[in-house]
Amino acid sequence: MQVDLGNVLDTAPAHGVSREALDRLDDRVAAAHDRIERGRAAGEHGYESLNLPNTTDPAAIRDAVSRFDDPSAVVTVGIGGSALGAATLTDALESDVDAYYLDNVDPEAVERLLDSLNLASTVVNVVSRSGTTAETLANFLVVREAMADAGVDWTDRTFVTTGEEGNLRDLADKHDLPSLPVPDGVPGRFSVLSTVGLAAAALCGHDIEAVLEGAAAQEARLSDSLFDSPAYAYGAVSYALAERGMQQNAMMPYAESLETFSEWFAQLWAESLGKDGLGQTPLRALGATDQHSQLQLYRAGPRDKFVTLVRAAERDDVAIPETDLDGLAYLGGSSLGDLLDAEFEATEASLAAAGRPSVRIELDRVDEYGLGELLYAMEAACVLYGELASVDTFVQPAVEWGKRAARGLLGGGDFEEADAVEEKSRLVVE
Amino acid sequence: MQVDLGNVLDTAPAHGVSREALDRLDDRVAAAHDRIERGRAAGEHGYESLNLPNTTDPAAIRDAVSRFDDPSAVVTVGIGGSALGAATLTDALESDVDAYYLDNVDPEAVERLLDSLNLASTVVNVVSRSGTTAETLANFLVVREAMADAGVDWTDRTFVTTGEEGNLRDLADKHDLPSLPVPDGVPGRFSVLSTVGLAAAALCGHDIEAVLEGAAAQEARLSDSLFDSPAYAYGAVSYALAERGMQQNAMMPYAESLETFSEWFAQLWAESLGKDGLGQTPLRALGATDQHSQLQLYRAGPRDKFVTLVRAAERDDVAIPETDLDGLAYLGGSSLGDLLDAEFEATEASLAAAGRPSVRIELDRVDEYGLGELLYAMEAACVLYGELASVDTFVQPAVEWGKRAARGLLGGGDFEEADAVEEKSRLVVE
Structure with missing residues (x-):
C-alpha cells in the first residue's frame, strides 16, 4: 500500500500545502506519535484499537x-460500528456465503430480507x-420470531458478540450460544479488526489471518515521521488541508468492491473528528460513476x-470486444480495467489542472491482506488527525x-428529551 | 407531499433564517418563477425539463x-443521469423483475453481474x-458479446434510448431495435420523467402513468411564492441556508427504499449548482443507520x-415481538415502523436542540405517485436555487x-489533456 501526496503540494499543478509546511508539521507528527x-x-x-493486530486471536474467532x-x-x-466493519470486508470479497446486514429498522426492508432467506x-x-x-x-427479536415461525431453533443459529454483561450476554449464557466479547477500549468504529468485524468474514470463509497480517504490516510502518508511514x-x-479550508474529504475508490469501505470511512472520520465545532466532513463517491455525478462540483465548486482517490494495482479484467461502431474503434483491444485506469488518471489530472488537491492511495489488490492494510492505515490516520486537531x-x-x-x-422511561420533540416549530408548505 | 421549514427559522430551537428574511426572499422567488x-x-x-409531466407520452414508452x-x-x-433516475424508481419499488445498472466500468463487478444473469x-x-x-x-460491447457467447440474439433483447443521431442511433436503425429518443432540452440529471428514467420502470411493471401524475401535481403547485409550493x-x-454558511446539504431519508434517491439528488444538486466556485455540497445519509455514523458530525461538527429529513407517512410495518429481555419490554407491542418514526423525530429534535437547522419532507407513501412528486419537486427546487444563485x-x-x-x-486521438496526466507530481510514502 502506498500514499502519494504529490497532488497536495503547492508546487504541483494542484497546489495546496508547501513542502516546508509539511516538514514543519512533521515535528507535530512526532509528538503525536x-x-x-x-x-x-x-x-x-481508544488507543487500544491500534493494538488489535496483536491482541486479536483469529483462532478463537474460528473456534x-x-x-x-x-x-x-x-x-x-x-448498527453503525457494529455492522460497517464486517460489511466492508464481506462486500469487498467474493464468497459463496451471502452476507446481509440488518443495520436499520426499516420494516419493509427487514421483511423483504427475511422473506428471501432460507432461515434453516x-x-x-x-x-x-x-x-x-x-x-x-428490535431487529433481533423480529429475526428470532421469524425463525420460530419457520420451525428453526434460533439457539442453533445465533452467534453473539457483546460486552461482558448486559441483556445479550445474559441471553448468550442462558441459551449457551457461541459468543465472544467486544474487546475493551475499542470504540465500535475502530472494531473491524476484532471479533466485531472478523466473525462475519470468518463465517463467509475469508482469510481473517491475512486481514490481521495486512493490518500488522501497516502497524509496523507507524513511526515518528509522516514521510515513513502511509497511515x-x-x-x-x-x-493540513482542513486547516487550509478543505473541510470536506471525498473518498472515491475506483473499485465497486470498496463502496462499503467508503461508508466505513465516513463513520470513522465523522464520528471521531466531528465534535467541538471541528471536523472534516467525509463525502462518499465512487469512481468512475461519480465522474458523471459529483466531479463537476469537486472541480468547479x-x-x-x-x-482521496483509491485504486488497486491488480485486478481481474474483462476485454472490450472489437467493434464496428464508428468512432469507438479505440476501445477495442483494451479492457474495462484499462478504461477504469484511464478514467482514474484523467480525474486526478483534471482536479490538478483546476488547482484542486487530491491524494492517491494504491493497494496491491483488494484482498484480505490489502483490506487489512487499508483499514488499519485509515484508523491510524484518524487517530493522528485527532491528535493534531486536539479533539x-x-x-x-x-x-x-x-x-x-x-x-x-x-414509552421506555421518562426523558426530558422526549418532551422537547413536542415543541417542534412548524412552517408547513403543502 | 409537504415541506416543513419550522426547524429552519431563527425563532425555532434550531435558528437559521428569520421569517422576515424569508418574506424578502419571496420577492426574488417571484422573479425567479x-x-x-x-x-x-x-x-x-434545461427549462424544458420542467415540462416533462406534459410532454412525456407514457403510452409511447409502453409501446x-x-x-x-x-x-x-x-x-x-x-452512467450518471442515464442511470440514476431509472435506478431511483426501480430501487424504490418492488417488482418481480430484477433491475440492475451497469453504471461503472469495474471489470470484476461487470463479470460478476453477467455471470449471475439468465441472459436469454x-x-x-x-x-x-x-x-x-x-x-x-464499452459495457454494452461486453454485454453484447456475453449474449453472443450464451447463444442469445442480442438484437432481440436490446432497447436503446439515445439522441437523434450518433453511434447508438445508427445501430438501432441498422438492427431495427426498439428505441426512443432522449428528449431535447433535457440534461441527463433532469431526465427521470422521460424515457430515460421510465423505460426501465415500465419494463419492471411499474405504473409510470402514476409517476407522471405525481410530478404533474407538483408542477401545478409551482407559483410565485415559496409559501405556496413545496418545491x-x-x-x-x-x-437561504447556503447564503448563511450552510454549504452542505445532508439528504437523509428514513426509508431504505429511498437510498438511491439520495444518489440521484446528489447528482442533481452537485452537477447543477457546483460551478463558478459556488454550489452546495450534497451529503448522502440514511436514517436511522447514520444516526450511528454521521449524526455526531452533523450535530457537533x-x-x-x-x-433534509425525508419520510413517508404510510408504509408496511412489522410488529416487534414481546420479550423477556430485561430493560427491553418497552419495545414489545410497538413496531419497527414506530421505532423508525421515533428515531426520525428524535434526530430532528436533537439537531434543533443543538441549534442545527433541518428541513422535513413528508410523502404520503413511497409509491409511483409519491416518487413522481418528490423527483419533480427536487428538480424544480434545484432550478429555483440556480436562479437565486445566478448559476x-x-x-x-x-x-x-x-x-x-x-x-x-x-489512444482515441491526440488530446493535450492526456499529456498533462504525464506531468503528475509525486511524493510517495509506502
Missing part, C-alpha cells in the same frame, strides 16, 4: 463460529456492545474539499440525546 | 418496450444521449450544513476535461 504510542502501551481507551457448518447466509444484526441455513450474528441498542435488539502521511495531510477522537457524545428522546417517545 | 415560466414556455434548454414479454431482469447500461430472459436497456459515452459503450419552499430555503444550472463543463484525457490515454 509519541502520545499514541504511550496510549497504546498503557492500553488507554467460536465453528459450530456453523457451511451456512448459506450470514445476517449480521448491528442462515447464521444470525448479533452485535451490540451494550446489549441494549434499540434498533439492534500518518494520509492523516497529516488531511489535517467551492474550494472547500479534496478528493477527543474516541468519544461520540452527540448521539446520546437522540437515543434518550427515541426511548422516551416509545 | 417568472424567469422559469418564460424558459418553459419557450422550450429553452416501445412491449416487445419484451415478462423479462426476468432488466440491465440498464448507462434479460432485457438490455442502453442509454446514452450522445451514443459515444466511453463507459456505456420552491425547499429550493429557496436551501439557498462545524456549522456548515443542514439536514448556469443546466451545463456541466467540468466533466469534459477528464473525458478528453481518458480518451487520449486510451
Whole structure:
C-alpha cells in the first residue's frame, strides 16, 4: 500500500500545502506519535484499537463460529460500528456465503430480507456492545420470531458478540450460544479488526489471518515521521488541508468492491473528528460513476474539499470486444480495467489542472491482506488527525440525546428529551 | 407531499433564517418563477425539463418496450443521469423483475453481474444521449458479446434510448431495435420523467402513468411564492441556508427504499449548482443507520450544513415481538415502523436542540405517485436555487476535461489533456 501526496503540494499543478509546511508539521507528527504510542502501551481507551493486530486471536474467532457448518447466509444484526466493519470486508470479497446486514429498522426492508432467506441455513450474528441498542435488539427479536415461525431453533443459529454483561450476554449464557466479547477500549468504529468485524468474514470463509497480517504490516510502518508511514502521511495531510479550508474529504475508490469501505470511512472520520465545532466532513463517491455525478462540483465548486482517490494495482479484467461502431474503434483491444485506469488518471489530472488537491492511495489488490492494510492505515490516520486537531477522537457524545428522546417517545422511561420533540416549530408548505 | 421549514427559522430551537428574511426572499422567488415560466414556455434548454409531466407520452414508452414479454431482469447500461433516475424508481419499488445498472466500468463487478444473469430472459436497456459515452459503450460491447457467447440474439433483447443521431442511433436503425429518443432540452440529471428514467420502470411493471401524475401535481403547485409550493419552499430555503454558511446539504431519508434517491439528488444538486466556485455540497445519509455514523458530525461538527429529513407517512410495518429481555419490554407491542418514526423525530429534535437547522419532507407513501412528486419537486427546487444563485444550472463543463484525457490515454486521438496526466507530481510514502 502506498500514499502519494504529490497532488497536495503547492508546487504541483494542484497546489495546496508547501513542502516546508509539511516538514514543519512533521515535528507535530512526532509528538503525536509519541502520545499514541504511550496510549497504546498503557492500553488507554481508544488507543487500544491500534493494538488489535496483536491482541486479536483469529483462532478463537474460528473456534467460536465453528459450530456453523457451511451456512448459506450470514445476517449480521448491528448498527453503525457494529455492522460497517464486517460489511466492508464481506462486500469487498467474493464468497459463496451471502452476507446481509440488518443495520436499520426499516420494516419493509427487514421483511423483504427475511422473506428471501432460507432461515434453516442462515447464521444470525448479533452485535451490540451494550446489549441494549434499540434498533439492534428490535431487529433481533423480529429475526428470532421469524425463525420460530419457520420451525428453526434460533439457539442453533445465533452467534453473539457483546460486552461482558448486559441483556445479550445474559441471553448468550442462558441459551449457551457461541459468543465472544467486544474487546475493551475499542470504540465500535475502530472494531473491524476484532471479533466485531472478523466473525462475519470468518463465517463467509475469508482469510481473517491475512486481514490481521495486512493490518500488522501497516502497524509496523507507524513511526515518528509522516514521510515513513502511509497511515500518518494520509492523516497529516488531511489535517493540513482542513486547516487550509478543505473541510470536506471525498473518498472515491475506483473499485465497486470498496463502496462499503467508503461508508466505513465516513463513520470513522465523522464520528471521531466531528465534535467541538471541528471536523472534516467525509463525502462518499465512487469512481468512475461519480465522474458523471459529483466531479463537476469537486472541480468547479467551492474550494472547500479534496478528493482521496483509491485504486488497486491488480485486478481481474474483462476485454472490450472489437467493434464496428464508428468512432469507438479505440476501445477495442483494451479492457474495462484499462478504461477504469484511464478514467482514474484523467480525474486526478483534471482536479490538478483546476488547482484542486487530491491524494492517491494504491493497494496491491483488494484482498484480505490489502483490506487489512487499508483499514488499519485509515484508523491510524484518524487517530493522528485527532491528535493534531486536539479533539477527543474516541468519544461520540452527540448521539446520546437522540437515543434518550427515541426511548422516551416509545414509552421506555421518562426523558426530558422526549418532551422537547413536542415543541417542534412548524412552517408547513403543502 | 409537504415541506416543513419550522426547524429552519431563527425563532425555532434550531435558528437559521428569520421569517422576515424569508418574506424578502419571496420577492426574488417571484422573479425567479417568472424567469422559469418564460424558459418553459419557450422550450429553452434545461427549462424544458420542467415540462416533462406534459410532454412525456407514457403510452409511447409502453409501446416501445412491449416487445419484451415478462423479462426476468432488466440491465440498464448507462452512467450518471442515464442511470440514476431509472435506478431511483426501480430501487424504490418492488417488482418481480430484477433491475440492475451497469453504471461503472469495474471489470470484476461487470463479470460478476453477467455471470449471475439468465441472459436469454434479460432485457438490455442502453442509454446514452450522445451514443459515444466511453463507459456505456464499452459495457454494452461486453454485454453484447456475453449474449453472443450464451447463444442469445442480442438484437432481440436490446432497447436503446439515445439522441437523434450518433453511434447508438445508427445501430438501432441498422438492427431495427426498439428505441426512443432522449428528449431535447433535457440534461441527463433532469431526465427521470422521460424515457430515460421510465423505460426501465415500465419494463419492471411499474405504473409510470402514476409517476407522471405525481410530478404533474407538483408542477401545478409551482407559483410565485415559496409559501405556496413545496418545491420552491425547499429550493429557496436551501439557498437561504447556503447564503448563511450552510454549504452542505445532508439528504437523509428514513426509508431504505429511498437510498438511491439520495444518489440521484446528489447528482442533481452537485452537477447543477457546483460551478463558478459556488454550489452546495450534497451529503448522502440514511436514517436511522447514520444516526450511528454521521449524526455526531452533523450535530457537533462545524456549522456548515443542514439536514433534509425525508419520510413517508404510510408504509408496511412489522410488529416487534414481546420479550423477556430485561430493560427491553418497552419495545414489545410497538413496531419497527414506530421505532423508525421515533428515531426520525428524535434526530430532528436533537439537531434543533443543538441549534442545527433541518428541513422535513413528508410523502404520503413511497409509491409511483409519491416518487413522481418528490423527483419533480427536487428538480424544480434545484432550478429555483440556480436562479437565486445566478448559476448556469443546466451545463456541466467540468466533466469534459477528464473525458478528453481518458480518451487520449486510451489512444482515441491526440488530446493535450492526456499529456498533462504525464506531468503528475509525486511524493510517495509506502
